[in-house]
Amino acid sequence: MKGKGKVWIFLTPMVVLVVIFFAIPVVLTAILSFTNMDYTFRWDFIGLGNFKDIAIDFVIPKVLLNTLIYTFTTLALFNVGCALLISLLTTSMPDRWGSFFRTLWMLPRLTPSVVYGILWLWIFDPTEHGLVNFIRAQMGMPPQDWLHQAPMVMIIVANGFIGASMGMLIFTAAIKAIPTDYYRAALIDGASWWMITRKITLPLIKWQLLFVTAYQTLSLLTSFEYILIITNGGPTFRTEVWALYTYHMAFSNYRFGYGAALSVILVIIGIVFAWLYLKMFKFEDLMQKPKVEVD
Amino acid sequence: MRKVLLAILLVASLLIFAGEITITAWTVGPDNPSFYRFDNLKAAAERLNKMFEDAGVDIRIKVEGFFDTTDWSEFKQRVLFGFQSKQKFDILCSGHDDLGAWARAGYLAQLDDLVKRYWDETYYDIIPSLWDSVKYKGKIYAIPQDTEARPFYINKIVLKKLGWSDEEIEALPEKIAKGEFTLEDFVSIAEEAVKKGYVSWGLYHRPKKGIDYFQIFTSFGADFYDEDSAKFVFNKEKMYKVYDFFYKITNVWKITPKSMIGTPWGSVHKDVTSGKVLAWMGGTWNWAEWKRDYGKTEEELEKMFLVAPFPKSRYGGRPNTLSHPVVYMIPAHSKYKELAFLLITLATAPELNMKHDVQSGHLPIRWQETVLPEYKKDFIMMEGTKILPYSGFIPNDADFDLFNTIIFEGIQWAESGKTPDKVIELVSSRLKNQLKDKVIIVEK
Numbered sequence: 001m002k003g004k005g006k007v008w009i010f011l012t013p014m015v016v017l018v019v020i021f022f023a024i025p026v027v028l029t030a031i032l033s034f035t036n037m038d039y040t041f042r043w044d045f046i047g048l049g050n051f052k053d054i055a056i057d058f059v060i061p062k063v064l065l066n067t068l069i070y071t072f073t074t075l076a077l078f079n080v081g082c083a084l085l086i087s088l089l090t091t092s093m094p095d096r097w098g099s100f101f102r103t104l105w106m107l108p109r110l111t112p113s114v115v116y117g118i119l120w121l122w123i124f125d126p127t128e129h130g131l132v133n134f135i136r137a138q139m140g141m142p143p144q145d146w147l148h149q150a151p152m153v154m155i156i157v158a159n160g161f162i163g164a165s166m167g168m169l170i171f172t173a174a175i176k177a178i179p180t181d182y183y184r185a186a187l188i189d190g191a192s193w194w195m196i197t198r199k200i201t202l203p204l205i206k207w208q209l210l211f212v213t214a215y216q217t218l219s220l221l222t223s224f225e226y227i228l229i230i231t232n233g234g235p236t237f238r239t240e241v242w243a244l245y246t247y248h249m250a251f252s253n254y255r256f257g258y259g260a261a262l263s264v265i266l267v268i269i270g271i272v273f274a275w276l277y278l279k280m281f282k283f284e285d286l287m288q289k290p291k292v293e294v295d
Numbered sequence: 296m297r298k299v300l301l302a303i304l305l306v307a308s309l310l311i312f313a314g315e316i317t318i319t320a321w322t323v324g325p326d327n328p329s330f331y332r333f334d335n336l337k338a339a340a341e342r343l344n345k346m347f348e349d350a351g352v353d354i355r356i357k358v359e360g361f362f363d364t365t366d367w368s369e370f371k372q373r374v375l376f377g378f379q380s381k382q383k384f385d386i387l388c389s390g391h392d393d394l395g396a397w398a399r400a401g402y403l404a405q406l407d408d409l410v411k412r413y414w415d416e417t418y419y420d421i422i423p424s425l426w427d428s429v430k431y432k433g434k435i436y437a438i439p440q441d442t443e444a445r446p447f448y449i450n451k452i453v454l455k456k457l458g459w460s461d462e463e464i465e466a467l468p469e470k471i472a473k474g475e476f477t478l479e480d481f482v483s484i485a486e487e488a489v490k491k492g493y494v495s496w497g498l499y500h501r502p503k504k505g506i507d508y509f510q511i512f513t514s515f516g517a518d519f520y521d522e523d524s525a526k527f528v529f530n531k532e533k534m535y536k537v538y539d540f541f542y543k544i545t546n547v548w549k550i551t552p553k554s555m556i557g558t559p560w561g562s563v564h565k566d567v568t569s570g571k572v573l574a575w576m577g578g579t580w581n582w583a584e585w586k587r588d589y590g591k592t593e594e595e596l597e598k599m600f601l602v603a604p605f606p607k608s609r610y611g612g613r614p615n616t617l618s619h620p621v622v623y624m625i626p627a628h629s630k631y632k633e634l635a636f637l638l639i640t641l642a643t644a645p646e647l648n649m650k651h652d653v654q655s656g657h658l659p660i661r662w663q664e665t666v667l668p669e670y671k672k673d674f675i676m677m678e679g680t681k682i683l684p685y686s687g688f689i690p691n692d693a694d695f696d697l698f699n700t701i702i703f704e705g706i707q708w709a710e711s712g713k714t715p716d717k718v719i720e721l722v723s724s725r726l727k728n729q730l731k732d733k734v735i736i737v738e739k
Contacts, residue, residue, distance in 0.1 A: 040400040040401075041400075057725075057728055125558070125562050126557075127558060148553055148554040236708045236713070237704075253700055254396075254696075254697075255697075
């Protein structure tokens with residue numbers, strides 16, 4: 001079979017899957033956003049009605065701000081920041097210890113999300129029945145209501161502990177793929193650990209940094225399961241992020257049309273961020289063919 | 296009984312070629328002890344099978360399905376998508392307040408004719424007020440499965456520590472019922488109990504969205520539904536008092552923790568049953584939960600709690616409680632509507648329903664149950680029935696859940712420290728935005 005035929009044979013299964021599970025739902029969601037579909041599942045078209053309602057929904061600015069704080073703080077501190085730090089540190093120590101610490105960071109990822117969420121609820125239960133407050137009580141200290149006093153911190157940390165592991169794996173693999181000659185040469189030249197990291201490691205894992213940053217941004221923008229379990233967006237919208245608000249509108253209040261309109265906006269926000277990242281990381285330069293041929 | 300037997304034979308003759316028929320029932324607690332909502336249907340099927348056997352009819356009924364103990368909202372979500380995707384279920388058990396939305400959407404079978412058919416045998420005996428809870432636009436869409444009261448549980452041991460005599464304690468429910476002891480009187484006592492260190496908190500209410508809060512609206516005389524226009528009502532002046540109450544219990548009087556909303560259920564019940572709280576706005580079913588899941592004995596509970604209606608405010612309203620009958624419904628898409636109804640009718644037998652009441656702390660739906668020996672032995676059932684005359688229902692309106700969600704957001708705002716003025720402004724704006732012309736905002 002000739003070249004083009006082969007390409008289509010290999011591509012067709014995935015194209016079909018993408019059309020069924022991505023393209024069609026996206027189109028349906030976009031159409032749904034112009035209806036006031038509720039629990040009756042009727043397609044009553046109301047034009048831009050939902051978008052007008054969103055424009056005057058006073059909860060929206062709060063939700064948008066929460067989303068930005070949650071996404072970028074989790075991203076900076078954990079999903080990229082902490083992941084990169086763990087990778088740099090664990091690749092700088094003997095492999096046995098490096099693997100041990102990386103395995104520790106993988107444990108939250110291995111826990112089912114509902115169990116993980118409930119564990120957090122139990123640990124930070126505001127009464128003396130919670131783990132932290134039980135320990136405090138043994139030391140004669142009064143119980144603290146962590147989930148109420150700093151709910152955003154709680155959900156960032158809860159998400160971060162899980163989110164860091166993915167970046168950690170990718171960065172570690174990328175660092176380990178860097179030829180050791182570079183490091184040896186740098187060491188002979190007297191470069192410090194910090195210099196080596198800044199001048200060799202980071203530039204050589206720029207592609208992975210772009211990928212993890214972009215992927216995790218989009219992932220955090222749309223993820224809400226841990227927030228749903230731990231705070232359910234509360235108290236009083238303090239942890240209500242865009243994706244969770246969409247879920248609440250669609251699946252708690254059964255305003256599917258309104259929920260669809262919210263998700264259409266979220267898709268647009270996601271596209272804007274993806275485009276910004278491609279510009280920031282100079283995606284086109286990264287995609288250019290290497291100037292030196294390596295065989 | 297002859298009529299029921301005839302009906303059974305009629306149904307059987309229609310299904311004569313069917314052999315074994317599976318009736319699928321989706322039932323819910325979510326409290327664990329309410330499992331008879333499902334088990335009674337299985338018992339009804341056994342009775343029916345026995346009748347078939349005796350009559351020589353070669354048909355057997357099998358009941359399948361589940362009893363859900365997760366959460367109301369998850370269960371309702373599952374049901375809604377079940378309706379939409381026409382999953383096989385023939386009997387549905389849920390709160391009466393769901394039938395407004397589901398009947399409007401055409402998901403439920405109308406049951407007036409079937410109720411009429413079995414009226415003289417079974418349904419004449421249902422406590423009349425319960426029929427209001429199963430109607431939508433005047434038509435019957437469900438059969439009551441149980442009812443309940445939401446007592447105001449006050450810790451008698453703490454009242455004693457505060458210097459109350461036994462006579463004063465015993466007379467308190469009556470005083471509350473007559474409106475002589477108000478919500479404001481309770482707040483003073485709660486503040487005193489907390490200050491003296493007898494309890495950590497004066498008042499606990501449910502930690503999640505739900506309908507219990509509507510009792511407080513009634514206490515302040517804030518009506519929330521206009522039956523004539525079938526619209527929700529948000530009276531700013533009256534609701535100000537309600538939100539002011541929620542604001543003050545956590546921020547001024549400090550008799551309720553600011554973290555109340557969001558505290559896990561288990562911790563709430565542990566605190567209430569271990570005497571750390573003066574009063575709990577609970578339900579009769581809690582009694583069964585406390586015995587089953589929190590290690591309390593009947594004697595301990597009776598010694599600890601008095602059961603009263605929720606007090607009225609000094610500034611209006613009335614003492615009250617709220618019933619939320621759980622009901623059996625039949626999906627419009629069920630293939631076996633008549634058979635499903637027959638099973639529900641048999642499961643409504645007084646002795647079966649009483650088993651559920653005793654096990655789960657709910658109240659009878661039939662007069663015949665109140666003469667059974669189990670009823671007379673059961674403290675919470677007797678006490679709960681006493682406060683039923685103060686009971687009201689939430690409306691069977693399709694948009695009730697959305698209205699409730701927004702009202703609850705206001706409660707969260709007030710308890711977390713937003714002033715009542717601000718809360719009124721936010722809630723009314725959100726109600727207008729979400730419910731549009733389905734809500735009447737009364738300025739004064």
